[in-house]
Amino acid sequence: MAASGRSWVDAFANEATPGGVRYDQILTGAADQQKLRSVVGILTGVLLFFFGASLVSQLLGGLGWLLLSPGGDFADWLRALSRFDNPWGMLSGHLALATLIPISFGVVLFVHHRRPRWLGSVRPWFRWRYLLLSMLLALVLFNLVLFVQHLGASFPTLQPQADYWVFLVVILLTSPLQAAAEEFFFRGYLLQAFQTLVPRTPWFGVVCSALLFALFHGTQNLPLFLDRFAFGLLAGALVVRTGGLEAAIGAHVVNNLMAFSYAGLYSTIAEVKATQTIGWIDLVWDLAGFGLFTVLAILLGRRLRLDVTTPARP
Template identity: 75%
Template structure:
């Protein structure tokens, strides 16, 4: 187990500074870690998705051509498609934790927060606040317009079960990867408060594939606000809460009024859509910051000699 012993986490460090050490610390581990993380994302997630698609073909025996099955899975025409894609993205959690441990020699629990691992109360409160804020914005946006006709799609309840069971983990995985590992790693390359936030937000938006400018800016802005929350609150909880609720609402409501495949295929939004989304994200971010202060959340790692030592394995 000694080969997994980790370096001590810096005391009094912000979340984005956790992977930092001395000022003259070589940048090579971070460059290697970032490239490895991106490469593993591009290799592992598609491989898991394809394996899940093949497993579904064998288990469900849908008939027809295998190529048609693959297209249906990729489009989210069937619940197995959503399950496959979400399980593929969930692999970002072990990828992020492994790189922190093996490349940076830091205990993976510090990827969640500065007090290490999750502050569950704040996470649950963040999800509740996001649910209220995002639904109020959705209601306000609908005022003066005809209310959409309720027409649940085929297999809606199966889709809903998959959404509830996997979307929170999928959202957490993206936060671990982008606002967690990549934000911390970029910050070691240029120790400025904005650098890790901006770089991780750009990659987050780019990795969502084909999109018009407003949709790119929508995702970039969410990444920036989530990154600011992570740094200012000392952990991933608020970002995960907002991301999970956003995905649950997007897929849950889509299946009631149109189809989940239509949401999955979205590549274009308008400037008004961007403005509404920014309003909702902005209100949530402000409330999450205020609640974090009210709860007196720690925003830096424990001082030297206090709290967790930051080494692993733990010594008796």
């Protein structure tokens, strides 16, 4: 195999990516064949996530029980982990969500026989300059919106929760991985797979992937559901308009870093993790922030002259 210059990935990735197509059209090919593969891939990906994430979470929970010797009942320990009552809970929870990355790659490779790097962008993989600039844009814009939102109101008292600095290390190390994993699965694989089912409707994949993204977050009131659904729609629009996951990942990473790190300073991370309701005013502010980021990120992509379609094939 080494002599022929082929890897084991080449043995499975035996179908070429079509040239001159948008990001959401990357999995297109023989219509009937790709539709069947997409149905199989979507079901496989969802089932693998439920089983894989649960397994990783349980294994890490057991490992933490052995290493940290917290005492008490093991079932109580696992419940505390699921609530993010301690840093190990956040670590295990985020690493469990990170299984979405190998699941996305595996489904693309073994079900669709395409190279997983095309989940990154149309070039393929990440355009690193755009990713970093998107994160910087999100950091400035989201903090500005947060400041304006609370303008005129008294800011809460600074009271870091117990083990905050340990939490902060876990946040910085694992929140980007968790956010990127969700983007790879929802705005990456699922968006592309759903789009093959109704290829004549340009935004079918965006809407379906955003809907699943919102539903996957569990119990929530209507404004919170709409908030997450809207984020999925805007992130999906970014992916299609810019030709890659970079801006969506940048926004998601910064949003999660801010949410968890600020929560640990002013309340508790467990409180944010348990959020099931928000108000309509909160929804409006979130839409304003994400909407403005979407517009500016698209303009930034144009400024950088990003390719938005795959290279034309000879």
